[in-house]
Amino acid sequence: MIINLPNFFQDNKLNSLKAKMGIDRYTYGNFGDSQIQGIRDLLNGEGQDFENISEITPLSDHTLTYNNERIIVYIRDVSNYGHYNLPRFHIAKCSTLRNMFTNNRKGRYVRTQNETGIFFVNIISGNKPIKKEVRLNVCKNCLDVLGWEGYSVNTWTEAQKDDCVARFTISKFFEEYPKFLSDNDGFSSSKSPLNVYPPHWTEISRNYRQGKNWTCEQCGVVLINNQGLLETNHKNGNKYECNDSNLEALCVDCHSKRPMHSHMLNNPMTHTRIEQVKIIKKQQGIIL
Numbered sequence: 001m002i003i004n005l006p007n008f009f010q011d012n013k014l015n016s017l018k019a020k021m022g023i024d025r026y027t028y029g030n031f032g033d034s035q036i037q038g039i040r041d042l043l044n045g046e047g048q049d050f051e052n053i054s055e056i057t058p059l060s061d062h063t064l065t066y067n068n069e070r071i072i073v074y075i076r077d078v079s080n081y082g083h084y085n086l087p088r089f090h091i092a093k094c095s096t097l098r099n100m101f102t103n104n105r106k107g108r109y110v111r112t113q114n115e116t117g118i119f120f121v122n123i124i125s126g127n128k129p130i131k132k133e134v135r136l137n138v139c140k141n142c143l144d145v146l147g148w149e150g151y152s153v154n155t156w157t158e159a160q161k162d163d164c165v166a167r168f169t170i171s172k173f174f175e176e177y178p179k180f181l182s183d184n185d186g187f188s189s190s191k192s193p194l195n196v197y198p199p200h201w202t203e204i205s206r207n208y209r210q211g212k213n214w215t216c217e218q219c220g221v222v223l224i225n226n227q228g229l230l231e232t233n234h235k236n237g238n239k240y241e242c243n244d245s246n247l248e249a250l251c252v253d254c255h256s257k258r259p260m261h262s263h264m265l266n267n268p269m270t271h272t273r274i275e276q277v278k279i280i281k282k283q284q285g286i287i288l
Contacts, residue, residue: 053100053109058093060199062145063177064111070179071111072170073097074136077122077129086136089119091173094141113179115170138168147202149267155228164269197239204242205232209249218254221281229277231255253277 056073057065064071074089090097112119119136122129140161143151151164198204209232214224223230233250234241237260252273256264264270281287 053097056111061177061197062092062094064090064093064097065181066111068181069113070174070177070181071113073109073111074119076110076120077124079124086121086134088139089136090139090142091177092139092142092145094139094145096139096141113174115174117170137165140165143168149269150228150273152228160269167268198242201239201242208232208244208247212249215249216251216254217248218250219281219286221251221277221284221286223251223277223280226276226280229273229280233258251277251281253281 055066056071059065059070064073072089072091075087078085078087110119117135118133121132121134121136123132124130140151140153142148143161143164144153148168149164151161153161156164209227209230213222214227214230215222216230229252230249231252233248233255235246235248238246250258252264252270255261256270256274265274278287
């Protein structure tokens with residue numbers, strides 16, 4: 001339910017009472033701040049209902065925003081015809097959401113920033129909605145769009161995909177893609193470019209690695225037959241700076257050893273890929 005807050009800061013009786021008590025009119029903030037806080041409380045709780053998908057703004061990195069903050073979107077109402085399938089929540093403008101945007105579909109959507117992974121849904125049987133708290137899974141198409149932890153709808157096995165979904169956490173997502181669209185210096189997203197991959201990053205990365213003959217620029221391992229084990233790294237950490245001088249092709253082993261990349265070692269899937277690279281290095285005489 002969308003809450004429309006009255007503007008108490010323009011209430012003459014309340015302002016008169018504040019004056020008698022020696023309290024400044026804006027001691028407790030202003031109406032705009034109150035509205036923003038009200039929305040934020042909703043987003044961090046049960047979520048905020050909305051009907052028109054066009055209220056959501058996708059960024060160039062495909063993540064979803066509302067009111068200049070990144071959000072998660074899902075459909076709250078689930079029809080029960082003797083059995084029902086729970087919806088998946090969306091973190092990006094995937095093919096499913098793209099169809100909704102194209103058709104301007106209306107429905108009972110919910111935007112949220114809740115990191116617990118527990119969502120409120122209405123199970124509707126006939127005209128009787130039953131409100132339930134359930135754990136939902138992330139949309140696989142969203143993971144593919146973001147390339148989350150190397151997720152690939154075309155090259156990964158179903159077991160790999162399911163494992164990635166099972167390990168996904170919303171808190172980790174918001175670490176990678178912060179809720180608030182500002183940089184470390186406090187500049188807003190309208191004044192400073194977001195540290196996100198450009199729209200055609202997959203193509204840029206492939207072309208760059210191909211130009212390096214699928215060879216790691218650090219250790220020299222050749223991965224032409226295992227192209228998924230060669231990655232493209234941004235030397236200065238800025239994902240939107242994709243000129244060749246800022247890129248380097250690295251095997252996943254060397255990539256994980258770059259500064260600020262230690263998080264890669266905590267990923268079981270990445271650890272497996274590193275071991276695969278090490279085997280290939282031994283075969284090529286790079287590791288004795």
